[in-house]
Amino acid sequence: MFITRKAEFSASHTCRIESLSDAQNFHLYGEESNRSGHGHNYTVEVTLEGEPDPITGMVMDLKELKEILEREIVEPMDHRFLNFEVPPFDKVVPTTANVAAEIWKRLSGTLHGESYRLARVRLFEGPDTYVDITNGVRP
Amino acid sequence: MFITRKAEFSASHTCRIESLSDAQNFHLYGEESNRSGHGHNYTVEVTLEGEPDPITGMVMDLKELKEILEREIVEPMDHRFLNFEVPPFDKVVPTTANVAAEIWKRLSGTLHGESYRLARVRLFEGPDTYVDITNGVRP
Amino acid sequence: MFITRKAEFSASHTCRIESLSDAQNFHLYGEESNRSGHGHNYTVEVTLEGEPDPITGMVMDLKELKEILEREIVEPMDHRFLNFEVPPFDKVVPTTANVAAEIWKRLSGTLHGESYRLARVRLFEGPDTYVDITNGVRP
Amino acid sequence: MFITRKAEFSASHTCRIESLSDAQNFHLYGEESNRSGHGHNYTVEVTLEGEPDPITGMVMDLKELKEILEREIVEPMDHRFLNFEVPPFDKVVPTTANVAAEIWKRLSGTLHGESYRLARVRLFEGPDTYVDITNGVRP
Amino acid sequence: MFITRKAEFSASHTCRIESLSDAQNFHLYGEESNRSGHGHNYTVEVTLEGEPDPITGMVMDLKELKEILEREIVEPMDHRFLNFEVPPFDKVVPTTANVAAEIWKRLSGTLHGESYRLARVRLFEGPDTYVDITNGVRP
Amino acid sequence: MFITRKAEFSASHTCRIESLSDAQNFHLYGEESNRSGHGHNYTVEVTLEGEPDPITGMVMDLKELKEILEREIVEPMDHRFLNFEVPPFDKVVPTTANVAAEIWKRLSGTLHGESYRLARVRLFEGPDTYVDITNGVRP
Numbered sequence: 001m002f003i004t005r006k007a008e009f010s011a012s013h014t015c016r017i018e019s020l021s022d023a024q025n026f027h028l029y030g031e032e033s034n035r036s037g038h039g040h041n042y043t044v045e046v047t048l049e050g051e052p053d054p055i056t057g058m059v060m061d062l063k064e065l066k067e068i069l070e071r072e073i074v075e076p077m078d079h080r081f082l083n084f085e086v087p088p089f090d091k092v093v094p095t096t097a098n099v100a101a102e103i104w105k106r107l108s109g110t111l112h113g114e115s116y117r118l119a120r121v122r123l124f125e126g127p128d129t130y131v132d133i134t135n136g137v138r139p
Numbered sequence: 140m141f142i143t144r145k146a147e148f149s150a151s152h153t154c155r156i157e158s159l160s161d162a163q164n165f166h167l168y169g170e171e172s173n174r175s176g177h178g179h180n181y182t183v184e185v186t187l188e189g190e191p192d193p194i195t196g197m198v199m200d201l202k203e204l205k206e207i208l209e210r211e212i213v214e215p216m217d218h219r220f221l222n223f224e225v226p227p228f229d230k231v232v233p234t235t236a237n238v239a240a241e242i243w244k245r246l247s248g249t250l251h252g253e254s255y256r257l258a259r260v261r262l263f264e265g266p267d268t269y270v271d272i273t274n275g276v277r278p
Numbered sequence: 279m280f281i282t283r284k285a286e287f288s289a290s291h292t293c294r295i296e297s298l299s300d301a302q303n304f305h306l307y308g309e310e311s312n313r314s315g316h317g318h319n320y321t322v323e324v325t326l327e328g329e330p331d332p333i334t335g336m337v338m339d340l341k342e343l344k345e346i347l348e349r350e351i352v353e354p355m356d357h358r359f360l361n362f363e364v365p366p367f368d369k370v371v372p373t374t375a376n377v378a379a380e381i382w383k384r385l386s387g388t389l390h391g392e393s394y395r396l397a398r399v400r401l402f403e404g405p406d407t408y409v410d411i412t413n414g415v416r417p
Numbered sequence: 418m419f420i421t422r423k424a425e426f427s428a429s430h431t432c433r434i435e436s437l438s439d440a441q442n443f444h445l446y447g448e449e450s451n452r453s454g455h456g457h458n459y460t461v462e463v464t465l466e467g468e469p470d471p472i473t474g475m476v477m478d479l480k481e482l483k484e485i486l487e488r489e490i491v492e493p494m495d496h497r498f499l500n501f502e503v504p505p506f507d508k509v510v511p512t513t514a515n516v517a518a519e520i521w522k523r524l525s526g527t528l529h530g531e532s533y534r535l536a537r538v539r540l541f542e543g544p545d546t547y548v549d550i551t552n553g554v555r556p
Numbered sequence: 557m558f559i560t561r562k563a564e565f566s567a568s569h570t571c572r573i574e575s576l577s578d579a580q581n582f583h584l585y586g587e588e589s590n591r592s593g594h595g596h597n598y599t600v601e602v603t604l605e606g607e608p609d610p611i612t613g614m615v616m617d618l619k620e621l622k623e624i625l626e627r628e629i630v631e632p633m634d635h636r637f638l639n640f641e642v643p644p645f646d647k648v649v650p651t652t653a654n655v656a657a658e659i660w661k662r663l664s665g666t667l668h669g670e671s672y673r674l675a676r677v678r679l680f681e682g683p684d685t686y687v688d689i690t691n692g693v694r695p
Numbered sequence: 696m697f698i699t700r701k702a703e704f705s706a707s708h709t710c711r712i713e714s715l716s717d718a719q720n721f722h723l724y725g726e727e728s729n730r731s732g733h734g735h736n737y738t739v740e741v742t743l744e745g746e747p748d749p750i751t752g753m754v755m756d757l758k759e760l761k762e763i764l765e766r767e768i769v770e771p772m773d774h775r776f777l778n779f780e781v782p783p784f785d786k787v788v789p790t791t792a793n794v795a796a797e798i799w800k801r802l803s804g805t806l807h808g809e810s811y812r813l814a815r816v817r818l819f820e821g822p823d824t825y826v827d828i829t830n831g832v833r834p
Binding site (some may be wrong): 001002003004005006047052055056057058059061062063 | 268270
């Protein structure tokens with residue numbers, strides 16, 4: 001069984017490789033390479049795999065899950081310019097794929113218990129594009 | 140190939156273990172433990188796995204699928220207080236996980252044919268939380 | 279200029295006039311008259327009319343608006359059975375129209391300032407039905 | 418890792434087997450068998466599986482993906498009557514399952530690179546029904 | 557007070573003036589002028605203006621409203637090719653504006669009672685375009 | 696009659712009055728005052744008021760409306776940091792109210808014809824907050 005919870009944050013980013021020229025970055029990333037940055041309302045869906053406790057009927061305490069998402073993801077990333085304020089995006093280009101990978105990394109250290117484990121992180125950059133990272137299988 | 144169809148129902152529930160005190164239930168379930176109950180617009184997505192018939196191009200007759208969802212899920216659960224009116228929720232706490240498991244149980248007995256079988260039940264309790272049950276693989 | 283903010287709450291209700299029989303209530307309200315109640319994820323949109331301050335660019339402090347919606351609407355109504363726990367719905371049938379009217383009443387006493395006033399309350403009972411109350415004009 | 422991008426097109430179709438009578442087609446497809454056709458706003462989600470390039474952070478150039486979806490799917494299917502204008506639907510009944518299979522076929526020839534491959538096509542016929550085709554695993 | 561209810565239908569249409577050439581129609585309507593037609597999932601929102609009955613709390617019986625929308629709009633337009641099967645669209649170009657006007661005309665004869673009247677018809681042709689017709693005021 | 700079309704753009708902004716301290720800006724704008732900026736997927740809905748041409752059934756050529764929105768709003772604002780790259784937001788705080796007012800100003804000079812005029816601009820900063828500007832009436 002899988003249980004999924006959503007969270008949202010608003011952030012700025014720019015996609016640029018500093019060793020490349022503006023023209024080369026534009027060729028790679030298009031408008032995403034604008035130096036001043038631009039922003040998104042990101043939506044993240046976090047999925048846990050586990051079995052519900054036979055007494056409580058809960059895979060995980062959803063109040064606790066909400067607090068973890070708030071502490072690990074929303075608080076550090078919301079209303080931030082990712083490249084300047086959220087490591088490792090001073091060194092790693094904050095494409096949707098890389099932001100999702102960072103969210104997976106931050107959560108996988110926290111979201112494992114006796115009865116559940118992190119199964120998927122889905123990150124929407126907007127209504128038309130999203131990235132999935134899973135624990136070894138396809139979405 | 141997989142084909143998915145949605146259905147909706149509105150229901151009340153409360154999450155409480157009767158042998159526990161109000162304070163203990165609040166500790167476990169938070170506001171969900173309010174004795175009088177509260178409600179949701181539930182959305183259920185039912186996914187079948189199968190191959191389309193080479194002549195008709197259909198995995199299953201969608202008119203029939205709609206009737207089965209109506210008869211097995213919507214009719215018995217819509218506009219009900221789950222704990223009082225929909226067994227086994229007189230004995231089993233109607234968390235989202237347990238309601239999804241009950242929907243899986245009710246459908247898996249009906250939704251299997253020569254060319255298809257039930258692959259996933261996804262239950263949304265609201266826009267931010269959902270549960271998946273699958274036939275042995277991850278979502 | 280108008281600024282609108284959404285809030286959400288989950289609640290149970292039943293639509294019944296106690297002096298009527300079950301059959302008469304069913305005739306009036308259909309499945310909504312089920313005595314045990316059922317529930318919804320309600321969404322409320324609150325609209326203020328005013329002009330933005332020429333310095334700050336704000337019609338109203340949105341942080342304050344969020345706190346007022348939380349205190350006046352979400353905290354008292356979320357995870358409640360409206361008929362039993364939220365006056366006046368012990369005496370007034372909690373149809374969508376009457377719940378919207380109660381929200382208007384609760385907010386109109388608080389949401390008026392020198393530079394803005396309450397212009398509209400929109401209440402969704404689900405994705406397909408909503409009610410608007412406005413300060414004297416059509417939606 | 419998986420990256421998904423949406424595209425939309427509006428098209429007409431009718432579901433009929435020409436060797437059958439109107440009554441037989443109605444029995445099979447219901448209102449979908451109306452000879453004059455009817456239409457949908459189709460939404461297609463295309464998912465690639467791959468790893469982001471360690472320098473660019475991209476699984477695939479999303480500008481190029483958008484162009485491929487435009488060229489292979491939207492341009493030939495948007496604002497068309499599928500049965501009359503989009504082969505093979507002159508010979509194959511354009512059920513949602515068959516349209517999804519055709520989209521998979523058109524994209525799988527193009528969407529494979531050194532670092533990624535086509536993992537899933539999801540086609541929504543409307544808000545309540547969708548089909549998934551995957552590269553060998555469940556959704 | 558205003559109460560709004562949604563309904564949906566799927567239909568085909570083409571936007572052409574028969575006395576004009578294909579090129580002239582394309583100049584006017586773009587891809588919408590394709591002779592074979594194309595289709596949409598239309599969503600219509602119907603708004604009534606009135607005051608809730610002081611006893612029942614209802615502006616209008618929503619079960620009856622649902623039946624009227626079904627009978628007057630969904631049944632005659634769903635799964636139809638508007639130009640060929642739904643008068644007056646054999647003579648009137650079924651632009652979103654004209655379809656909305658026809659829906660207003662069909663409903664305004666039925667949706668008026670002692671305590672309510674038709675206030676607005678909103679028709680979505682898709683997620684990005686909609687038309688409003690109101691009883692004399694702006695939306 | 697009113698016809699509405701949506702457009703989307705992604706942008707960064709920060710809400711700060713430069714003559715105030717960080718603490719004073721935080722008191723006014725909360726997290727929105729973060730100096731580095733943050734971002735949103737903005738959605739703008741533009742509504743025209745007019746009557747459909749009796750021959751063509753169109754209030755305005757929607758292809759032309761789309762081009763105007765692209766040229767006047769999306770092209771200059773999409774993938775930009777509003778405070779640094781989009782006047783007057785070097786001098787005017789880009790709150791949702793002020794961005795909506797600027798969009799109104801940019802469009803009202805262009806969107807008026809013999810048969811239609813600009814009736815409303817609605818700007819969503821995200822799913823929970825939006826601003827309406829109208830030509831003299833309430834939304």
